[in-house]
Amino acid sequence: MKEIKIKTSKEYSAIITSSHQNLIFQLEIHKIKSCFIVTDENIYNLHRRYIDLLKDKAVGIYIIEPGEESKTYDVISQIYEEMIKKNVNRKTAVIAIGGGVVGDLAGFVASTFMRGLKIVHIPTTLVAQCDSSIGGKNGYNFKNIKNIIGCIYQPSFVYIDVNFIKTLSEREYINGLAEVIKYGFICNKDFFNYIEINKKAILERESDKLIHIVSECVKIKGNIVEEDEFDKDKRLILNFGHTIGHGIESASNFKFTHGEAISVGMAIESYIALKLNLIDEKIYYKLISILSFFGLPVKCTMDVENILEYVKNDKKKTSNEVKFVLPSKIGNAIIIDNLKYDFIYNCLNEFNTIKIV
Incomplete structure (x- = not known):
């Protein structure tokens, strides 16, 4: 396991590993007792162990359709609605399990819901692990213009399991x-x-x-x-x-x-x-x-x-x-x-x- 510290206005760590077993320990370190999961259909079907690992902490889950087409305000609005239904509060962290689209949407939701919740990224694609999960950028597309609306909101930590990469299509x-x-x-x-x-x-x-x-x-x-x-x-x-x-x-x-x-x-x-x-x-x-x-x-x-x-x-x-x-x-x-x-x-x-x- 490697830990890389990133010292922005908010210091956080990127944990790089080849196992899911240290995730709960990291959540405890960051005092995250409840969470709302955002993921996509592919991850939900292929990597249920991560969802199951969080079942005792999760108050709800929102599953998006995979792909850039989901990166819209309509989807963000639906996530807000589900969070309200599940009584998400200021102590609930948003956990993004997915690629760049999931991370961008979940990050924007976390940065704006109740004026800011904790966000944890569990990136599952090589793009997300190497790039988009680091640095706090998030947002959505508007009028077919990519990432035109968004903000910078740093995560509590990033948990990178490289085993996800081995399950990606070519x-x-x-x-x-x-x-x-x-x-x-x-x-x-x-x-x-x-x-x-x-x-x-x-x-x-x-x-x-x-x-x-x-x-x-x-x-x-x-x-x-x-x-x-x-x-x-x-x-x-x-x-x-x-x-x-x-x-x-x-x-x-x-x-x-x-x-x-x-x-x-x-x-x-x-x-x-x-x-x-x-x-x-x-x-x-x-x-x-x-x-x-x-x-x-x-x-x-x-x-x-x-x-x-x-x-x-x-x-x-x-x-x-x-x-x-x-x-x-x-x-x-x-x-x-x-x-x-x-x-x-x-x-x-x-x-x-x-x-x-």
Whole structure:
């Protein structure tokens, strides 16, 4: 078991383990005597042991349909109603057992119900374990715009059981590797090298490799969140691949998984960096090579104008310009805040026509 402390305005721990047996002990440490569970149908059916483990503490449970389509205010409203029915009070903690969608919804509910309840994250996907469960971001989609409404609300603790990863479908597992690659490519060259060297073992989900990649991602994100909890400066670099990626997700009506869209987003945004002479072709093709090895897409059929419309709604935008996080070398990225939409449009069109693999 590993414990990584994250020191934001509220200090908390990410517990990384390969067992569910320490969960109740952690709840006792945090004086959580009752809870309301938010999960999805897949987790409820596949991982009932976690639900059963909490049965003596749970006052209620809300089960959502899996998928990004559930990340709406309608679903949040239904969770509120169920919590009221079950007489949830200020001493009840919300426990999110699921991937990023469950975590985002449960986090938003916890942050707003009765002006704030404790939230515990038990992330079950690689994306959630490596990324979305750390740092307190939560929210929902509105008008098909991803994460446009939300807040930052830190958990009491995060309980990461890597055994969940072994039960993921191949597509869902590969989906999570996009975020893992992102952390290495823009934050830590040694970690990127580790991914390259151990790519076959990572693909085969060897336990020690899973614990290592999850731990490294949590450390990297934790350090960044400690410096910039409220996403005003350095934390923005974690949006590499997401400006275009979120546009692809929304424009495709979420037919792409988050990781697939972010993978294409990283390829495109690195191409923009190449056009700006921030990186050379060797670095660019290192990224393309590792994404392709894991079966992640690096291109897609794009309606450029449609994607650009969603990019214009990006949370980092200012007037007719949008901030982009672009790689400057392996292990480092910079924020460019003066890119015109015309330039982005031309890059997207050009990217559409070139052959890169």
